[in-house]
Amino acid sequence: MAQYARSPAVAVIRLRNPPVNTLSFAVLQALEDGLEKADADPSVKAVMICGENGKFSAGADIRGFSSPNRPVKSLAALVSLIESSKKPVVAAIEGIALGGGLEVALGCHYRVAHVKARMGLPEVTLGLLPGAEGTQRLPRLIGVPAALDMITTGKHIPATEALKLGLVDEVVEENTVEAAIRLANKVIGQPLGPRRLSLKPVPKLPDMEAFLSQARVRVKKQAQGCLAPELCFQAVRAATQMPFADGVRRERELFMVLLSSGQARALQYAFLAERAAQKWTTPGGASWSSATPQPVRSAAVIGLGTMGRGIVTSLVKANIPVVALEQDLEYLNTGRKAVMLLLEREAMKMEVGAQTLDFHNPARLQFTVDFDSLRDVDLVIEAVFENMALKKEIFHKLSRICKPGALLCTNTSALNIDEIASATSRPQQVIGTHFFSPAHVMRLLEIIYGRHTSPTAIATAVQLAKALKKVGVVVGNCFGFVGNRMMFPYVQQAVFLLEEGSRPEAVDRVLEDFGFKIGPFRMSDLAGLDVGWRSRQGQGLTGPSVPAGTPARQRQGQRYSPLPDLLCESGRFGQKTGKGWYQYEKAGGRTATPDPWLHSLLAQYRDTHGIEPRFIDQEEILERCLFSLINEGFAILAEGIASGPEHLDVIYINGYGWPKHKGGPMFYASTVGLPRVLAKLHKYSEAHPDVPGLQPSAFLKKLAAVGNPPIKEWMSYLSQQSSRL
Numbered sequence: 001m002a003q004y005a006r007s008p009a010v011a012v013i014r015l016r017n018p019p020v021n022t023l024s025f026a027v028l029q030a031l032e033d034g035l036e037k038a039d040a041d042p043s044v045k046a047v048m049i050c051g052e053n054g055k056f057s058a059g060a061d062i063r064g065f066s067s068p069n070r071p072v073k074s075l076a077a078l079v080s081l082i083e084s085s086k087k088p089v090v091a092a093i094e095g096i097a098l099g100g101g102l103e104v105a106l107g108c109h110y111r112v113a114h115v116k117a118r119m120g121l122p123e124v125t126l127g128l129l130p131g132a133e134g135t136q137r138l139p140r141l142i143g144v145p146a147a148l149d150m151i152t153t154g155k156h157i158p159a160t161e162a163l164k165l166g167l168v169d170e171v172v173e174e175n176t177v178e179a180a181i182r183l184a185n186k187v188i189g190q191p192l193g194p195r196r197l198s199l200k201p202v203p204k205l206p207d208m209e210a211f212l213s214q215a216r217v218r219v220k221k222q223a224q225g226c227l228a229p230e231l232c233f234q235a236v237r238a239a240t241q242m243p244f245a246d247g248v249r250r251e252r253e254l255f256m257v258l259l260s261s262g263q264a265r266a267l268q269y270a271f272l273a274e275r276a277a278q279k280w281t282t283p284g285g286a287s288w289s290s291a292t293p294q295p296v297r298s299a300a301v302i303g304l305g306t307m308g309r310g311i312v313t314s315l316v317k318a319n320i321p322v323v324a325l326e327q328d329l330e331y332l333n334t335g336r337k338a339v340m341l342l343l344e345r346e347a348m349k350m351e352v353g354a355q356t357l358d359f360h361n362p363a364r365l366q367f368t369v370d371f372d373s374l375r376d377v378d379l380v381i382e383a384v385f386e387n388m389a390l391k392k393e394i395f396h397k398l399s400r401i402c403k404p405g406a407l408l409c410t411n412t413s414a415l416n417i418d419e420i421a422s423a424t425s426r427p428q429q430v431i432g433t434h435f436f437s438p439a440h441v442m443r444l445l446e447i448i449y450g451r452h453t454s455p456t457a458i459a460t461a462v463q464l465a466k467a468l469k470k471v472g473v474v475v476g477n478c479f480g481f482v483g484n485r486m487m488f489p490y491v492q493q494a495v496f497l498l499e500e501g502s503r504p505e506a507v508d509r510v511l512e513d514f515g516f517k518i519g520p521f522r523m524s525d526l527a528g529l530d531v532g533w534r535s536r537q538g539q540g541l542t543g544p545s546v547p548a549g550t551p552a553r554q555r556q557g558q559r560y561s562p563l564p565d566l567l568c569e570s571g572r573f574g575q576k577t578g579k580g581w582y583q584y585e586k587a588g589g590r591t592a593t594p595d596p597w598l599h600s601l602l603a604q605y606r607d608t609h610g611i612e613p614r615f616i617d618q619e620e621i622l623e624r625c626l627f628s629l630i631n632e633g634f635a636i637l638a639e640g641i642a643s644g645p646e647h648l649d650v651i652y653i654n655g656y657g658w659p660k661h662k663g664g665p666m667f668y669a670s671t672v673g674l675p676r677v678l679a680k681l682h683k684y685s686e687a688h689p690d691v692p693g694l695q696p697s698a699f700l701k702k703l704a705a706v707g708n709p710p711i712k713e714w715m716s717y718l719s720q721q722s723s724r725l
């Protein structure tokens with residue numbers, strides 16, 4: 001709703017729709033009523049619009065875009081109504097003015113912002129454009145380069161930058177509403193023509209055409225398959241080429257194209273999925289709504305390898321004092337240098353000096369080899385390499401040394417949390433925190449609870465993720481957890497496709513064209529092929545512990561490909577050795593080139609094993625890789641390892657480079673249609689009966705059988721009994 005009040009000559013209209021004052025129909029209607037009332041009242045000389053609870057508005061309701069009654073046209077009409085008011089209208093921007101919220105403010109004749117307010121037109125990140133005439137007004141106010149930047153990136157800018165750009169007229173540190181009322185009183189009677197943005201010309205550039213053509217190339221490059229940035233560009237270009245009314249018509253046409261696109265639906269789903277994933281529950285009944293986190297005022301990190309360094313950097317950036325521990329002075333010194341380098345770089349990027357991050361202060365960041373220094377910390381993150389015996393030894397020590405109540409986290413990508421916790425006397429405080437490399441950059445944090453992990457421990461880890469500006473997703477304990485478990489069948493299919501006739505570059509191209517940042521073979525080369533090799537050796541799948549007489553391409557009755565093992569046996573570990581599935585310019589090089597050596601290895605391999613190579617088309621590559629990954633996702637949901645498909649999608653978007661405009665693997669499956677996914681899995685599993693990853697999961701079959709329900713209803717078809725935990 002919008003509340004109407006008076007401050008003698010100024011009518012005050014307050015947008016009220018908690019928590020972020022989205023512009024629902026009711027809010028728009030009340031805003032319109034308020035404007036009409038102010039217009040009709042001769043004692044009102046000016047109007048001030050502000051938001052309830054220190055927030056102006058987060059714009060249109062994202063949940064409303066899929067509704068047939070979406071308020072697109074009425075929002076644009078309302079912005080015009082504000083602008084055409086005969087009495088001056090001032091926006092008092094506190095907290096946020098985003099999307100339609102900022103467009104309302106652009107309709108106002110003046111804007112006053114609080115110094116801590118942020119403004120932006122993030123529609124592009126939702127697959128849309130600012131369709132309430134924002135693409136036409138903003139360039140008139142702040143010029144084409146700045147407007148194009150804001151509209152095509154969707155970035156939020158602070159009030160101080162908004163002031164420099166001319167987006168707001170005043171920035172205040174005290175009460176914004178009072179400052180806006182003061183301004184409203186001051187401008188009573190002044191001509192409004194020059195303040196109406198629709199009447200202003202777009203500021204000229206010396207060579208607008210050249211600027212626009214360069215900008216278009218930049219926008220296309222950054223878009224990575226997303227439609228919205230290009231259409232945002234076209235709408236802004238229209239502002240430079242047409243009168244306001246024609247530009248608005250063009251904006252509306254482009255908006256409708258985007259609104260009906262699958263990409264907009266996927267991106268809006270991804271936004272809401274990220275919020276849904278914060279609402280964790282466990283099959284044991286623990287939940288975000290009842291668990292309370294413990295404060296984390298200090299932390300320790302054990303192990304300063306690649307992961308540990310990134311984790312220390314993240315903690316320092318979040319202003320949490322850290323003790324960094326290594327096993328001996330040599331490792332400690334190497335780790336310290338690397339961490340300092342990372343922090344220097346981060347400080348430069350953040351445009352704050354090392355002094356603000358304060359990492360030279362031993363009270364903020366301390367390096368040690370002494371376990372006793374961990375006595376008083378609130379939380380420890382162990383980040384040594386993946387070795388169960390070593391991790392158990394460390395946790396045993398921690399359980400003796402750390403203060404009661406300290407949260408004990410293990411950074412692992414696959415190891416059993418319960419087994420690690422069994423080495424302590426306090427398994428309720430042990431939890432998995434799976435960071436992704438580089439840990440100070442990647443947004444995902446998989447949070448893995450064990451059999452005994454307490455709800456408080458889970459809530460504390462979730463809170464930590466927030467403090468680190470990461471997306472924490474709570475999942476159950478199983479081999480590979482969610483992300484890597486779904487990745488296994490995907491990579492397995494990619495390798496089987498090579499055996500059958502394809503090449504790494506062909507498989508990668510198909511998945512990169514789909515939208516992945518890198519395909520499975522470039523990803524393996526980047527991560528290092530030796531990691532999986534060691535794990536397979538540990539599982540007895542390769543190496544000397546494989547019993548004599550085991551068929552080369554079979555393990556426990558299932559199809560197995562020794563190809564990755566053969567590469568490792570030749571010392572090809574990927575980028576770090578300059579050779580893997582591709583060749584690189586040097587060890588540590590990053591430019592992947594197809595390798596004739598590998599092609600001839602594949603030919604020889606097929607000869608040796610009597611495989612007749614065949615041409616494999618793009619459809620088969622895509623379906624076998626993606627549908628086997630999705631199939632595993634259904635098994636994970638059925639086992640209660642994750643609370644919903646949104647959790648899996650958030651993990652894939654933020655940790656595995658899944659294209660956000662395709663909404664995540666489970667959302668993608670819902671758009672393909674579950675009966676089709678099922679039929680394809682049936683087809684491929686019939687052709688490859690010895691590959692369990694292609695056999696459709698019972699949950700997928702059930703959902704297809706009940707008529708392909710929408711994704712938000714999937715979990716209601718899961719009976720409680722099927723939960724494994």
Ligand SMILES: CCC/C=C/C(=O)SCCNC(=O)CCNC(=O)[C@H](O)C(C)(C)COP(=O)([O-])OP(=O)([O-])OC[C@H]1O[C@@H](n2cnc3c(N)ncnc32)[C@H](O)[C@@H]1OP(=O)([O-])[O-]
Pocket residue numbers: 019020022058059060061062063071072075096098099100101122123126128129130131132272275276
């Ligand atoms: C008409 C044509 C042109 C106009 C287009 C538009 O305006 S497009 C829109 C352009 N605007 C945007 O893209 C802004 C998108 N929003 C944001 O960027 C952030 O939410 C934030 C910065 C507003 C607050 O961040 P924060 O970390 O403080 O909090 P938080 O993120 O956890 O959110 C709290 C709750 O609010 C909910 N919610 C929030 N916004 C919307 C919304 N617009 N809609 C619906 N719901 C919204 C959110 O789901 C959550 O609900 P839950 O899960 O508790 O039920």
